Amino acid sequence: MKKTVCILIVLILGLSIYHLNDNQYTLELPKHFPEPIIPADNLLTKSKVELGRLLFFDKNLSINQSTSCATCHDPKKAFTDGRAKAKGALQTLHPRSSMSLANIAYAHSLNWADPLTDTLERQLLVPLFGEEPIEMGMNDQEEQIIEYLTSNKQYAKLFRKSFADKTINIENLTKALASFQRTLISGGSAYDKFLLGNDQAMSESALRGMNLFFNEKFECFHCHGGFNFSDSSQHTNEVMPAKVFHNTGLYNLDVEGKYPEENQGVFSLTQNPNDMGHFKAPTLRNISLTAPYMHDGSINSLSEVLDHYANGGRAIVSGPYTGDGSKNPLKNKFIKGFDLSVEERTDLLEFLKSLTDEQFVNNPDYQSPN
Amino acid sequence: MLTACSKSNEIASFEDKVYEIPFQLFYQGKPLDCNNHQILDFRFYIYNLDLGQSTESSSQKNKIHLLDFINSNECKHQLMLEVSHLSNRSELNFTLGVPSTLNHRNPVKAEYPLNLSAMHWQWLSGYKFLRLEFGNNDQINRFHLGSWGCSGRLPDDVVCNAPNRIPISISDFNIETSFVAVHLDVLLDVETESLCMGNPNDKNCMNWLKALKNEVFKLGLVE
Numbered sequence: 001m002k003k004t005v006c007i008l009i010v011l012i013l014g015l016s017i018y019h020l021n022d023n024q025y026t027l028e029l030p031k032h033f034p035e036p037i038i039p040a041d042n043l044l045t046k047s048k049v050e051l052g053r054l055l056f057f058d059k060n061l062s063i064n065q066s067t068s069c070a071t072c073h074d075p076k077k078a079f080t081d082g083r084a085k086a087k088g089a090l091q092t093l094h095p096r097s098s099m100s101l102a103n104i105a106y107a108h109s110l111n112w113a114d115p116l117t118d119t120l121e122r123q124l125l126v127p128l129f130g131e132e133p134i135e136m137g138m139n140d141q142e143e144q145i146i147e148y149l150t151s152n153k154q155y156a157k158l159f160r161k162s163f164a165d166k167t168i169n170i171e172n173l174t175k176a177l178a179s180f181q182r183t184l185i186s187g188g189s190a191y192d193k194f195l196l197g198n199d200q201a202m203s204e205s206a207l208r209g210m211n212l213f214f215n216e217k218f219e220c221f222h223c224h225g226g227f228n229f230s231d232s233s234q235h236t237n238e239v240m241p242a243k244v245f246h247n248t249g250l251y252n253l254d255v256e257g258k259y260p261e262e263n264q265g266v267f268s269l270t271q272n273p274n275d276m277g278h279f280k281a282p283t284l285r286n287i288s289l290t291a292p293y294m295h296d297g298s299i300n301s302l303s304e305v306l307d308h309y310a311n312g313g314r315a316i317v318s319g320p321y322t323g324d325g326s327k328n329p330l331k332n333k334f335i336k337g338f339d340l341s342v343e344e345r346t347d348l349l350e351f352l353k354s355l356t357d358e359q360f361v362n363n364p365d366y367q368s369p370n
Numbered sequence: 371m372l373t374a375c376s377k378s379n380e381i382a383s384f385e386d387k388v389y390e391i392p393f394q395l396f397y398q399g400k401p402l403d404c405n406n407h408q409i410l411d412f413r414f415y416i417y418n419l420d421l422g423q424s425t426e427s428s429s430q431k432n433k434i435h436l437l438d439f440i441n442s443n444e445c446k447h448q449l450m451l452e453v454s455h456l457s458n459r460s461e462l463n464f465t466l467g468v469p470s471t472l473n474h475r476n477p478v479k480a481e482y483p484l485n486l487s488a489m490h491w492q493w494l495s496g497y498k499f500l501r502l503e504f505g506n507n508d509q510i511n512r513f514h515l516g517s518w519g520c521s522g523r524l525p526d527d528v529v530c531n532a533p534n535r536i537p538i539s540i541s542d543f544n545i546e547t548s549f550v551a552v553h554l555d556v557l558l559d560v561e562t563e564s565l566c567m568g569n570p571n572d573k574n575c576m577n578w579l580k581a582l583k584n585e586v587f588k589l590g591l592v593e
Contacts, residue, residue: 122524125478125490132493271570
């Protein structure tokens with residue numbers, strides 16, 4: 001009798017462990033990437049990630065079933081939408097451009113200019129429930145969301161499997177969506193292949209461009225450096241990272257550094273005058289796929305981006321935004337302007353192109369389930 | 371000895387009895403007619419509701435009430451707030467808002483009434499202390515009041531340089547016969563389409579805020 005009980009216990013334990021392991025999600029990172037910080041109360045599991053993926057592509061999470069997360073964050077465009085300014089479910093224009101979600105697990109802060117929002121779980125409340133502007137338009141619709149998810153057998157099953165409390169609620173919804181987003185790792189570009197030992201991965205021009213990118217004449221790496229080409233990235237080896245934002249001299253409406261009302265950067269949040277026009281330096285990975293550029297999409301091409309930095313800021317000569325950004329007193333001190341030869345321009349652009357990760361944008365794990 | 375007895379009765383604290391404090395909406399001196407108005411949404415948080423409670427009632431004092439008069443589903447011109455452990459002081463105090471200790475916590479993890487997306491300011495990571503929306507299809511005015519000018523670290527390390535919490539004090543308040551009259555007139559008196567979110571640099575906004583402080587909450591007497 002004892003022996004039978006013993007065997008039964010071992011079998012049951014074994015099956016449970018197998019079951020637990022069966023749902024374990026191992027985040028596959030490129031060899032040269034550090035570990036992202038994953039919150040202890042939202043560890044990755046297969047079912048959670050799958051649930052998040054289904055939700056990410058589900059247009060029923062918008063007020064008129066027209067818009068999913070993927071509408072503004074299209075995998076083919078490295079999770080952006082090709083627009084200068086994003087457009088919500090009710091066709092309202094957002095003041096700013098959709099940001100790429102590539103390597104978003106490493107972001108020290110989310111959104112363009114928000115030092116407070118530092119987890120994906122809290123960030124997605126903005127597009128889901130926000131009213132200024134309306135994005136998915138679900139403000140005051142929590143009950144309707146839960147009703148919809150509960151009535152869908154596939155969702156109900158995945159919620160039960162993914163969460164200890166087996167509950168369909170908004171908290172678990174945010175955890176699932178955050179988990180899917182954390183799996184969006186992009187580290188397979190030509191540049192990465194070169195770093196990992198493939199000498200043929202980058203062209204001569206791209207290699208020259210790389211050296212220019214990282215030198216003290218162009219200073220690109222100061223804000224767009226590190227493994228993720230962004231100083232707003234953090235990882236498990238970085239303790240207490242400072243949250244950084246920069247003014248790049250895009251506007252100067254009143255000579256004292258003013259930016260347009262709807263896009264004043266960190267100042268909009270803190271009301272600290274020194275924060276006027278300060279925005280995040282996002283990743284340059286896949287940058288060839290994510291035009292137009294800057295927080296408001298006001299620069300169309302990468303070549304024009306180079307012009308902006310070569311000039312040390314943007315001079316606008318007519319219209320409502322007239323002003324010389326290169327004289328913005330709050331501009332980052334590394335943006336001094338530089339001479340840019342034809343060859344240097346070509347090489348820098350080739351280097352930026354080499355940051356495109358075709359595997360990432362075509363990965364079936366990141367595409368719509370349909 | 372008899373005198374001593376009657377004296378101690380006069381300053382007795384009303385322990386354990388539950389009282390109701392009525393809050394009533396008024397427009398142009400009359401109770402708001404729920405069938406005839408242009409208000410689409412009117413709700414606000416209060417805390418530190420105090421009518422001289424005894425010290426044992428700190429949990430009562432810390433309670434956050436959402437006064438939900440009007441939302442997309444219903445309209446109530448009167449709400450009753452339950453309070454207990456009162457003494458016979460005659461000054462009613464409360465603060466309009468959500469305390470700073472709770473204002474920046476994750477709303478999806480909170481209990482009612484702090485778990486409502488409609489009363490949260492997602493993009494500023496804090497609560498809408500008050501939500502007033504009125505008008506018609508042509509012009510909707512919106513007053514979403516919250517803390518402004520915030521920095522720090524979520525959830526508990528945030529400082530805002532314009533907290534925008536409003537302490538209200540109503541004298542001569544008698545628990546048996548008084549109510550709180552909420553006069554909407556000044557709040558509804560705007561000419562142009564407005565959106566106020568508590569920005570101290572916005573003149574319209576600051577007028578609204580001033581009205582909330584001085585002209586909205588008044589002593590009401592049951593006739």
